[in-house]
Amino acid sequence: MPRIVLDAMGGDFFPDTNIKGALKAVSEYPITVILVGNRPLIEKSLKKYKQFPHKNIEIVHAKDVIEMTDSPAKAFRSKKKSSIHIGLEFVKSGQADAFVSAGNTGAVLTATTFILGRIEGIERPALAGIIPSEKKHFTMLDMGSNVDCKPDHLAQFAVMGNCFSKEILKTSSPRVGLLNIGEEREKGNMLTQQSYDLIETLDLNFIGNVEGKDLTKGKADVVICDGFVGNNVLKFGEGITSLFRKFFKEEAKRSLISFLGLLLLKPTFKRFKKRFDYDEYGGAYFLGVNGISIIAHGSASEKAIKNALKMAYQSVQSSMIDKIKFSLKNSNIPLKDKSNS
Amino acid sequence: MPRIVLDAMGGDFFPDTNIKGALKAVSEYPITVILVGNRPLIEKSLKKYKQFPHKNIEIVHAKDVIEMTDSPAKAFRSKKKSSIHIGLEFVKSGQADAFVSAGNTGAVLTATTFILGRIEGIERPALAGIIPSEKKHFTMLDMGSNVDCKPDHLAQFAVMGNCFSKEILKTSSPRVGLLNIGEEREKGNMLTQQSYDLIETLDLNFIGNVEGKDLTKGKADVVICDGFVGNNVLKFGEGITSLFRKFFKEEAKRSLISFLGLLLLKPTFKRFKKRFDYDEYGGAYFLGVNGISIIAHGSASEKAIKNALKMAYQSVQSSMIDKIKFSLKNSNIPLKDKSNS
Structure with a gap:
């Protein structure tokens, strides 16, 4: 079953909107959602909806919080224990299959590029x-x-x-x-x-x-x-x-x-x-990085979060990343390091 | 009294929309409108509205017509007797104070730049x-x-x-x-x-x-x-x-x-x-050329044409071009040929 990280601290109305979106998603799709963020806050919110513990929801604690106004590069360097950082490390290490966040877009893009890395041959990942x-x-x-x-x-x-x-x-x-x-x-x-x-x-x-x-x-x-x-x-x-x-x-x-x-x-x-x-699709997709990373709008609704998780699920199911790699290898596109990939 | 050229052959509904706009403009503002285009067509249209002859409207014949689909550069070279060309020559020679057209935008921009020339110091006129x-x-x-x-x-x-x-x-x-x-x-x-x-x-x-x-x-x-x-x-x-x-x-x-x-x-x-x-303003203003040239939308209504003529009138009244020249000379902007101007 695909395991998808959701940044519980992302968006303007965290953690509740994220948690409501996650609960909807696990009820509709065969996925496990890993909520990364402040554990007490997340548990409190889940209890409010009488959904704690939940068999398809896991919690991973992150002590740092990246604010919407933080500088992406600075946040990446100074807040290594943020939900964004830890969540992406989970994808990198294979403990999760995809990452979704409604947090600081610049910070998510920076962290995604650094942590997941680019697909070989891609010079610039694109949103x-x-x-x-x-x-x-x-x-x-x-x-x-x-x-x-x-x-x-x-x-x-x-x-x-x-x-x-x-x-x-x-x-x-x-x-x-x-x-x-x-x-x-x-x-x-x-x-x-x-x-x-x-x-x-x-x-x-x-x-x-x-x-x-x-x-x-x-x-x-x-x-x-x-x-x-x-x-x-x-x-x-x-x-x-x-x-x-x-x-x-x-x-x-x-x-x-x-x-x-x-x-x-x-x-x-x-x-x-x-x-x-x-x-309807919940977010924008950061293409060209070596893993699935989806960015929802800061003001994303629970429906948007649910749909972003759905997109993540579909991307895992369809082996999206492998297909992009395959397309790139088989196109006559000028690729950097094509020979190495 | 300001003399404003209107390209009678411009726009999707020429010459009628232009002529109706011109008639409204001369009734509201102290201007003379010089209609440039196919004389028989213009006269026929003016007669239809029982406005021929009209003391504040002049007609100048132009035998060529630049189509909306013509290539601007090609049209400029091959259709020297177009309403756009002749109209702008009127402004250049001082027989008119401003030019208005709802015709082929590219052709108007090209002809304006070539015929009126740029204001000294301006490298690129802008719309x-x-x-x-x-x-x-x-x-x-x-x-x-x-x-x-x-x-x-x-x-x-x-x-x-x-x-x-x-x-x-x-x-x-x-x-x-x-x-x-x-x-x-x-x-x-x-x-x-x-x-x-x-x-x-x-x-x-x-x-x-x-x-x-x-x-x-x-x-x-x-x-x-x-x-x-x-x-x-x-x-x-x-x-x-x-x-x-x-x-x-x-x-x-x-x-x-x-x-x-x-x-x-x-x-x-x-x-x-x-x-x-x-x-409300009828058109876009081509700034940085040595004269007043206003471009209305191809689908401009008679109201838009009237308002474009009004803009032309106001520009003449306010000595717009001189003021731009003055602003440029007195700014510490890097100007090409500033020393010569």
Whole structure:
């Protein structure tokens, strides 16, 4: 049975949200969740839900806590007994199969890279997000872990994203697109122009350039970009969504008519939330490291945590990491140290 | 009285939308609009609205038409008698004070740069957009004319954007922000890190880094970024907005309840449109060229055209170009050819 570490101290509402998510996950999937964090806090929370002890839940104590505001590099050096550190060591040593955290993203990325190491041949692991569109969710990488990329990196993202989309989103032949400011081949900056030439030579269903406005239309299953662009694009999207939400909230207070209108639209907004739900996959996947590491949003709900654990479970089941290694070895991608791997 | 050229052949619904916009503009502002394009078509359209001849409207014939799909560089070389070319020559020669077009953006940018030339010291003119937020509209540049930028370019954008925000959006001390993936100074890619150091030395109200999710909150009055990022961010925003619109349209057909709800929310959606209206300023402003050139969206409405003409009028009135030149000369920005200017 897959053993998945959950950072009990991650997220804005730790440990309760994590624990509720873990309890849901163990009731739905054949997994053991290892809660790493402050043992008394974790036990107290489990007792509150009358679930202590629980046959599919283990607890591992971690005395340090990495705060959301801690500097990733500094936290990595000074808080060796944090839940993030200990949890990842469990994966590294084989005592667990995957790691999930809603904690400080930078700290998780840094610790993951140092502790699990990179897959041979991968220069830069990338954060892959799963984003809703008109059709199905698509995968976008990098979402912010690499702010200055080279064409080789983007080509590596393409191979990893393709593998991820197949295994986790069950897309049979993922359409891989390069995020660009126009569809024509010659469009874009130096990075995208050179990356286009390189990605085209790979054994992928490469559909060429895709524009920002096409993402929400579901034009590509895998969208490749450097982390600076990916992060800015997604955060602007978040900004617009929260602008809309705020506006409707204000409107509800404005008049009885708008209040009534919004009331009647409750099922509509529910359908909206269901269809464009960020929580459906619970987190972003750190691809290119030698193990499974999933990062949930700091404000992740228990549903998001449960789904992140589900993603971890599926990744273990599908031997995700081995498949990425296999894809990389069998692609004609320029790999660093390919000869050694 | 300011004389403003309007490319009558620009946009998806030429010439009618342009002509209706021009008629509105001349009725509201003390300007003469010079319609450049196919004379018979323009006259026919003006007659349709019983406005031919009109004392504040002039017509200049242009035999070539640049299509939306034409390659900008090729169109510039081969269609010397296009409305874009002739219109810009009018500005260059002093027969007109400003140029407005809803035509092929790339072609307008290319022709503007070649015909009007750059302001001395500016290496890369930038496309400045005016974007709605929770509070007032803000200025963002570059929106796509420079895909590979250097810190000098971003610093020049900051000075021009600051001047633009003061003159056109009447912001007294514009808060200038650098688009980045985090607020901390050390965040970002090489370009933003180096640009931060440079912009900080300028005589501006520089508020440091701003994140994509803060833009819609109106945190900055001027947002600086390279054109690749700016364009992708905005297009993703467009994508989300159209996704929402499409969803609500589907919902209206779904059930009587949602139809009723949406009906009651009609004033809400109207207020939404009014508050977050892209048409309010009608277009994007090509800053850094030696003359006023405003580019409206291809799907610009007559209101957008009217407002683009209004922007042109205000720019002439406020001696925008001279003020940018003055700002640049008096900033300690690294300028190419500063000694000659």
